[in-house]
Structure formats: structure tokens, C-alpha cells
Amino acid sequence: MTAFDFTAVVWVLSFLAGFLGALTGLGGGVVVVPALTLALGVNIKYVIGASLVSVIATSSGAAAAYVREGFSNIRIGMFLEIATTLGAILGAYLAGRVGTHALAIIFGLVLIQAAFQSFLGNKSSEQPAASDALASRLRLPSSYPVDGKREEYGVRNVPAGFGLMFGAGALSGLLGIGSGAVKVIAMDRVMRIPFKVSTTTSNFMIGVTAAASAGIYLSRGFIDPRVAMPVMLGVLAGALLGAKVLVRARVRTLRAVFAIVILALAIEMIVNGITGRV
Amino acid sequence: MDDRRLETVIGRLLQTGVLVSAATVLTGGVLYLVQSHSGRVDYRSFVPGGPSFRTLSGIVLSAAHLQSQGLIQLGLLLLIATPVARVALAVVGFALERDRLYTVVSLIVLLILAFSLIHAT
Numbered sequence: 001m002t003a004f005d006f007t008a009v010v011w012v013l014s015f016l017a018g019f020l021g022a023l024t025g026l027g028g029g030v031v032v033v034p035a036l037t038l039a040l041g042v043n044i045k046y047v048i049g050a051s052l053v054s055v056i057a058t059s060s061g062a063a064a065a066y067v068r069e070g071f072s073n074i075r076i077g078m079f080l081e082i083a084t085t086l087g088a089i090l091g092a093y094l095a096g097r098v099g100t101h102a103l104a105i106i107f108g109l110v111l112i113q114a115a116f117q118s119f120l121g122n123k124s125s126e127q128p129a130a131s132d133a134l135a136s137r138l139r140l141p142s143s144y145p146v147d148g149k150r151e152e153y154g155v156r157n158v159p160a161g162f163g164l165m166f167g168a169g170a171l172s173g174l175l176g177i178g179s180g181a182v183k184v185i186a187m188d189r190v191m192r193i194p195f196k197v198s199t200t201t202s203n204f205m206i207g208v209t210a211a212a213s214a215g216i217y218l219s220r221g222f223i224d225p226r227v228a229m230p231v232m233l234g235v236l237a238g239a240l241l242g243a244k245v246l247v248r249a250r251v252r253t254l255r256a257v258f259a260i261v262i263l264a265l266a267i268e269m270i271v272n273g274i275t276g277r278v
Numbered sequence: 279m280d281d282r283r284l285e286t287v288i289g290r291l292l293q294t295g296v297l298v299s300a301a302t303v304l305t306g307g308v309l310y311l312v313q314s315h316s317g318r319v320d321y322r323s324f325v326p327g328g329p330s331f332r333t334l335s336g337i338v339l340s341a342a343h344l345q346s347q348g349l350i351q352l353g354l355l356l357l358i359a360t361p362v363a364r365v366a367l368a369v370v371g372f373a374l375e376r377d378r379l380y381t382v383v384s385l386i387v388l389l390i391l392a393f394s395l396i397h398a399t
Contacts, residue, residue, distance in 0.1 A: 001318070001319060001320070002315065002316050002317065002318060002319070003310075003311065003314050003315055003316070003317045003318075003319050004311055004315035004316065006319050007307070007311060040321075041321075041322050042321040042322070043321055043322060043323060043324040045324045046321050046324065053354050053357055053358070056357050056358060056360065056361060057296055057299070057300065057357055059361075060292035060293070060295060060296045060357075060360050060361060060364075061292070061293065061296045063288070063289050063292045063293070066289070067285045067286055067288070067289035068286070068289070070282070072285065074281060074284065074285050074288075074368065075281075075380055075383075078365075078368060078380060078383050078384050078387060079380075079383050081365075081387045082383065082386055082387055082390070085387055085390040085391060085394070086390060088394075089390070089393075089394050092394075100324070138379070139379065139380075207292070207360070207361040207364070208361040208362075208364065208365060208387065208391070210361070211358050211360075211361040211362055211391060211395075212390060212391055212394045213394070214358040214395075215358070215394050215395035215396075215397070215398035216394065216397075216398045218332060218354075218355075218358075218398065219332050219333065219398040220326065220332075221324075221325075221326025221327050221331070221332050223331075223351070223354060224321070224327060224331070225306070225310075225327075225331060225346075225347040225348075225350035225351050225354070226310065226319065226347065226350075227321060228350070228354060229303055229306065229307040229310070229350045230307070232300070232303060232354070232357070233300065233303060233304060233307065236296070236300060
């Protein structure tokens with residue numbers, strides 16, 4: 001393949017990945033990694049390096065829009081980033097030690113989880129919970145806009161959420177993804193933070209988490225300019241378009257179809273990892 | 279300075295960082311394609327590139343010589359720096375709000391990021 005053909009094909013695949021990632025809320029990383037490793041046979045270490053930088057781009061690019069809406073909670077984000085950045089350093093360190101085949105298998109398992117979450121859809125958490133003592137002492141509770149008024153919400157189970165965030169950071173550093181799905185579970189399900197606040201704060205945190213492992217990726221040579229360039233530009237353009245379309249699109253059917261595609265990719269990643277073809 | 283204003287300033291900083299970085303990567307990318315569009319590429323096996331793509335000084339040097347791949351890496355470095363700048367701005371913002379707890383929290387995150395980046399490169 002010539003450099004021009006490779007760049008063009010990778011850009012198109014990354015654009016689609018960014019677009020679908022934004023529409024389904026899964027993020028571009030979980031789509032772009034299997035697409036490039038399976039379709040083009042690019043070594044998974046180059047792909048996760050490129051994916052990680054595109055994750056920073058989409059997270060930061062979308063942040064301004066989210067901030068305007070007034071959902072994200074900067075204190076919750078900043079506090080939990082202590083856990084995600086430490087996890088990300090551990091994950092990036094492990095990514096250098098773990099072999100290519102094992103990375104493919106772990107990635108496949110994470111994809112299966114993503115497929116299920118996408119298929120079931122994200123149910124908003126029930127009634128806002130009352131804060132517990134630790135959350136109040138950390139001043140995490142706040143308010144968010146509901147039907148034009150600002151509604152108060154509480155925060156619970158800070159240690160469990162913090163621990164899960166460490167895991168989310170480790171996955172992000174190990175696989176070059178944003179692991180927004182795990183971050184949302186930690187905030188929405190465990191800490192009982194309203195769903196809208198959880199997703200926007202998660203997006204805010206993804207860039208900082210990824211930056212913690214980016215230096216390690218760079219020094220290990222995971223970030224190759226010839227691969228990262230079309231991936232970053234493609235995913236970013238696709239994600240920006242996806243975010244625009246999202247406002248008008250009906251995503252339920254799309255999510256279900258997408259879940260099946262992700263599941264197929266997951267199985268192929270795992271099989272290829274076991275037989276040593278990835 | 280209150281939380282909403284701080285978040286707005288941070289949001290704008292992030293957007294600008296991404297824009298500048300994407301423009302730099304695009305410039306390097308166009309240059310790369312003009313120079314070596316018909317060269318054969320194969321990324322099946324993982325071979326880490328030289329120091330000019332892996333270290334801070336190497337990247338800055340090769341970008342200063344307007345080498346296409348050095349420019350791309352410089353753009354990606356700017357991108358990585360964007361969230362770091364975001365955390366640094368939060369430290370200043372919380373300090374201006376006289377919020378001691380969250381000044382310390384953001385400072386811890388900043389130190390973790392700095393440790394990771396300095397340790398690696």
C-alpha cells in the first residue's frame with residue numbers, strides 16, 4: 001500500500017469511527033482500534049497510540065459545548081481525575097509489558113462489555129440521592145438545569161466511585177481508549193450522580209486521563225506520526241459532525257445495530273489474538 | 279471568578295488548543311503526503327521510531343527544520359499539552375476563588391501529569 005492510499009483509507013475509517021462513536025456515546029477509540037487492526041492489519045500498538053491522541057482531541061473539542069449547557073461538575077471531575085490519572089500511568093506502563101496478542105484479547109473483552117451497554121441503553125438513575133458525609137465534606141454535590149430550573153443533586157459512595165475510576169484510568173492507559181463507559185458507570189450507578197452530569201463530566205475527564213498516559217506512549221514509540229495524523233484528523237472531524245447530528249437523530253435503533261457490529265468485532269479481535277494473527 | 283466563569287474559560291482554552299494542534303498536524307500531514315505519497319508503507323510489525331519522534335527535544339528540533347513528521351508530532355504534543363494547561367488553569371482559578379481544598383486537588387492532578395510527562399520524555 002502506498003503512503004497516500006494508507007492515509008486516505010485510515011482517514012475515512014477514522015471519520016466513520018468518530019461519527020458512530022459520537023452518535024452512540026461509545027467514543028471513537030473503541031471503534032477505530034478494531035477497524036484498523038482487523039481491516040488493515042496495522043500493529044495494535046500503533047493503533048492504540050493513534051487512538052489515544054484522537055481521544056484527547058474529541059474530549060477537548062467537545063468540552064466547550066458541554067460547559068455552555070451547564071451540566072458538567074468541575075469539582076467532581078477534578079477530584080476523580082486523581083484516580084483516573086494514576087490508573088492511566090499504571091495502564092500505559094502495562095501496555096509496554098503486555099504482548100500484542102494479549103492486548104487484542106483484553107480489547108475484545110472490553111468491546112463485549114461496550115456492546116452490552118450499548119444494547120441495553122443507558123437508563124438514567126432514579127431519584128436524586130441524598131449526599132453522604134464524605135461527599136459533603138468534599139463539596140461534590142451541586143445543581144444542574146432541569147426544565148429551565150436548577151435542581152440540587154447529592155453524591156454518594158465516593159470511595160467506591162474513586163476505586164472504579166482508577167480502573168477506568170488503567171483501561172484507558174492500557175488500550176488507548178477514553179473508557180467513558182466505565183467512568184459513567186462509576187458516577188451514575190455507583191455515586192448516584194444524575195446521568196446528564198455524569199456523561200458530560202466524564203467527557204471532561206477523558207482528555208486529562210489520556211494525557212497522563214500520552215507521554216509514556218510517546219516515549220515508547222506507540223505514537224507514530226504517519227498513523228496518528230489521519231486517525232486524529234479523521235476521528236475529530238467525525239466526532240464533531242456526529243455531535244451535530246446527535247441532536248436530531250433517533251439513536252435507539254442505531255445503538256442496537258451498532259451493538260451487534262461491536263460484538264462481531266470483539267469476537268474477531270479475541271479469535272485473532274488467540275490464533276496470533278493480530 | 280466563580281465556577282461557571284472558570285468552566286467557560288477552560289472550555290474555550292481546550293477548543294483553541296485542539297484547533298491549533300489540528301492545524302499543525304494537518305500542515306505536517308499535507309507536507310508528508312506531498313513528499314512521500316507514493317512510498318510503500320507497512321505497519322504490521324511494531325518498530326519504535328527514532329528519538330526525533332519520541333523525545334521532546336527531538337520533536338522540537340525536527341519540527342524546527344520543517345520536517346513533515348516532526349511537525350505532526352509537534353501538533354500532537356500541543357494536543358497532549360492542552361488538558362495539562364486546563365488543569366493548570368483550574369489550579370489558578372480555584373486559588374482565585376480562595377478554595378483551598380480544590381486548589382490542592384487540582385495541584386495533585388497537575389503533579390501527577392507532570393511526573394508522567396517528565397518521567398517519560
